[in-house]
Structure formats: C-alpha cells, structure tokens
Amino acid sequence: MAHAREPSMHYLSLTFCCRLNTKASFSAYKGSMIRGTFGTHLKKTCCTTRERDCAQCMLKSVCTYPSLFIGKPARGEGRYDSLTLPFCFETCDTGKTEYEGGERFVFGVKLFSYATSYVPYFAHAFVLAGKHGMGRKSDVCPGTFELQDIVCDETSIYDRERQKVIMPAPENLVLPALDENAGGTQRVRVHLVTPCRFKEGNKLSADLPFRMLFQLVVRRLRSLWALDGESVHYENFRDMIALAESVRTVESGLFWKDWTRYSSRQNTYMQLGGLQGSIVYEGRIAPFLPFLAMAEKLHLGKQSSFGLGEVHFVLDSGL
Template sequence: MKYGKYLFHIKLTRDAVLPAYKGSTFRGLLGHALKRTVCALKNQTCTTCILRQNCTYSLIFETAHALPAPENGKISAPPHPMILEPPLTEKRDFAAGETLICGMVLFGDLNRHLPYFVYAFDQMGRIGLGKRLNGNRAGFTLESVTFGDKTVYSKKDGRVTIPDVLPTLNLTPDQNKIPDHVTLKLQTPFRISTKTGQKPDLPFDLLMRSLIRRCTALFNTYGDGEPALNYPELVKKACRVRLTDNRLAWFDWQRYSSRQETKMYMGGLLGQVAYQGDLGPFLPFLRMAETVHAGKNTAFGLGQISLKAQA
C-alpha cells in the first residue's frame, strides 16, 4: 500500500492560543478550508453529490459516502485515507513569528490530490485558527511542505511537486533477529472504548485485534486487497504475550462538532506500555502502526505510536 507523509511548515502572523491537543483544531479548519476550495456544487450535500467519488473534500470527510465498502463485507465502512499529525506540544500560548509543523499522511491515490491540500493550508492561514484574541483568530503563512528530505512546496516559488515515487507499507515478516520485548509509547490518545474513565490498561490481544482490523481495512481499501492472514491463530498467539510494564493514564479530551452541534468526548490512553513474548508475528503490525496509527479517530491524529524493540 502506497502512502505519503508530508510536513506543513507554518509561521504565525498573530499571537495564538491553541488547545493542549491540537488535532481537532487543525482538522476542523482544514475541513472548512478544503470544502470552500474544492466544492463545485454548493447547494448539494456530499451524500447526494454526483462528484463525491472524485472530490477531495468528500474523500476525506465523507469517506463512507465517497467510497463503497469492499465487496467481501469484512469491514462496514472504508477507513479515512488521511491522518493529521498536529504539533505534539501541549504548549497553548504562541507569539507571532513562531513556527509550527503539522504532519499529514495520505494513502493510495489521494497523494495525487496534494496540491489541493497545499492550497487549503494556505487558506487556513487566511481564515485563522485557535481562540479569538481582540476579535481575531491567529493567521499564519504556509512557508513550505516537505516530503522526507525533499521540499515539495515553498512559498517562494508557489509550485507543488507531487512525488514521483511513494514508499509502501506491507506486512512482510521481519527477517532479522526477533525481539522478545517491545515498548510502545502512546504519543496521542489511543481510543478503543468510548467510555471515559476506563481502567488505563491495554492487554496485548486487545491492541492486536484493533491493529489487525485497521491494517486489514486499509489494505482492502487503498492497497492490494485482503492480506493473507490466519486471524484466529494470530489472536491466540496474541493472548500469550504478557504485559510487563503499564505506565498508561487516561487523557480526557473533548471537541465540539459543528456538524452535530454538540460536544463529543474523545478521551483515550496516553503513556508507555511494554510487552514480552513471541512477538515475531506482530512486529509488522506494530511497525505499520507507527505510520497508520491505531484505534479510533485516527483522522484527528489520535493513536500515534512509537515502537522500541529489545532483544
């Protein structure tokens, strides 16, 4: 499955007050700017628009209506083809002139839509983000967009270069020495249950069930189809892997949904957790999770994971 990870480098033109977790702020503003940029039939909803299967906004924010679910019926709805990775700092007060970096991961053919995202970020800067100060939100300028060590957009020349070659994700077993101990750091809230205040615990089999579902859905929708996996056997082996160190805590977070006109609670687990056992069959999933995230609401940047393997 092909993917592209892009970093959007922005410079604030006004002082800004942003929330501790910035995923909802950036995603909400992106949706507003992108719809204003690409929507051709202003009087139509995405569910009835005849352009929805080719519309950048619809593919990202109305994925279930833009893309049909795979015919095998193993997933109820296609996963979102984009992940936003907002700045991880919990800092809230920023001064004009400071820079921030917002990451974006795009899957499959959506990488061809990169110019629309670049233009949308430019418009986001004109609209402004964060809390109003003296009646105005914080504006910013999009200075550049990078893809690995390459600059695919800069404010100086105003041109977007779509990468010719994209990296790929796969579930190929690791041929190197297999570690029997891994440590995962949950960098952004990891959501499986929607219940707030749940016990801060993450058994390995629960983690792997979530990861297997997510990876399978992504390959089904944006890759080469259903991966050849023995699901019952994987779950059995996952149940034998022990949780050896649990430093997780519950993080309460809520966002306001303008579409549903209500506050939505989206808390999740944060911190560090370690496992020990026969990890060979699961390393491809754990490594893939570093790119595709895990759990629910990954489009907001939730479920961002870093992996450390030890022999």
C-alpha cells in the same frame, strides 16, 4: 508460473511548516483544531454547489471533499459508504498553547491510498487557513499564518513563491510477512503518544493486552487496504493472534485521557477520550515487529484522522 500479487497501498508522510504572522491561541490538543481548519477550507476550495449535505450532491462522486471526509466506494461498487478516512494528522505537540507572531509551528500529515495524489489540495487549504487564522481567534490573537514549506523525506516539495507543489513519489506499503517462528523472548515498550480509542466487546476499552494491540493493527490494515478494494482476510492472522496471547504485560503506565471537541458540521460536542501513556510487553515479540512498525506509520484505533492513536515502540534488546 504467475505469482499472486501482494496487496499494497500508497503512503506519504509529510511535514507542514508554518510561521505565524500574528499572536495565536491554540487548543491544548491541536489535532482537532488542525483537522477542523483543514475541513473548513478544503470545502471552500472544492465545493461549487454549496450543498450542506454532500450525500445529496450530484457532484459527490467527483469531488475531493467527500472523498476525503466521507469515503470513497471500493473499486467496482457504486455505494458511497462511510469508510476509513485516507489521512491523519500528527500534531508534533509540545503542549504549548500561546504563540507570538513570528513563531513557527509544524504538524504532520499522513496520506493513504488515493489521498497521496491530493497533496495540492492540502497545501491550498492551509494557505487559505493561514489568511483566515486558526485557533481561538480574537482581536488580540487572530492566529494568521503562512505556509512556508512542505517536507517529504527531508526534501522540500513546496515552492512558496509560486504556490506550487512538487508531487512526491508515494511509498508502496506491502503487508508484513507472517513468521510465527521468528526470534526468542524480548521486551518492547509501546508508547501511545496520543489517545488510542478502540472498542472490545462493543465497549470502549481501558486495557491493552498485547493480543488486543495486534488486533488493532490488523483492523487498521484491513480498513486502509479496503480503500483500494483490497481484501485483508482476518483468518490469515489467527495463528499470530494465538501467539500474541502468550505475550504478557510486565509494566503499564497507561491512563485514560478524556478530551472534547465541538463539531461545527454536526453542531454537537464529541467525547473522544482514549488510552495514553506507555506499556511494556515481554514474550515472542520478533514476529510482531513488522506490524508495530506499520502501526507507527498508520496510527491505531478510532478517529485517527484527528491524530489519535499515534504509536511508537522501542525494543529492549538487553533481555
């Protein structure tokens, strides 16, 4: 008897290690800067027609740039709809903005689905970016740098001398098992490391009950698995959502964090605030732990490609 295949998705977590050649002045929140720099130099790498609007380009179906920044049609569909982007950055942010030549900085890159095969494009884009400079450039702070290494699972995958990427094998993420009966009462502290931006009732929300947190995880799973044409059915999680209603908030240090970025592609300023800080929940936590572990890998909420929605959790086993 044939068993139904569990929907799965390829995943890579990489660390890019860079060394500044000159002084640099970076943004307070580096996720926007890194993503913007990547987009600019990826397009320089990939674009042959120089069309400003990718949607009108005859090469859009075979070009890496729109497949990363616009989305890819689901398998079997010809439409080039806007989908969840198959990558996100992690800034490893220390709050530092001013750097001297010779200093090092690192950032993380999470790749999902088909983007796991695009590691050389990420490497080449940041090699170009290093020559051009990053941050608030001036004669005093050009912000040029060298990509020195790319690390995956504590192993170097980048040969800087030859500018060659040793392609890593992606992890195969499988949907967490549903087990509403696991465990007893526990506490968990959830840290929203970067602003988590999401809507409830078609409005941006400034509250995060546990039910909403779990629904954000389910939304993220659905949107990312859809990149491979996989269906994650919301109705499968109804019992878990009902159970999540019983988990209560016992402590909250969440606050709204506003930040603004300028999009050169859209020639407009974007307001991208969200919830940040930490919150403690108590209740039947055990059934949700595999989903929280998934959230740590995938990020939650809107604009995650900028690094928003980075989540970590710590289980309090002393209850």
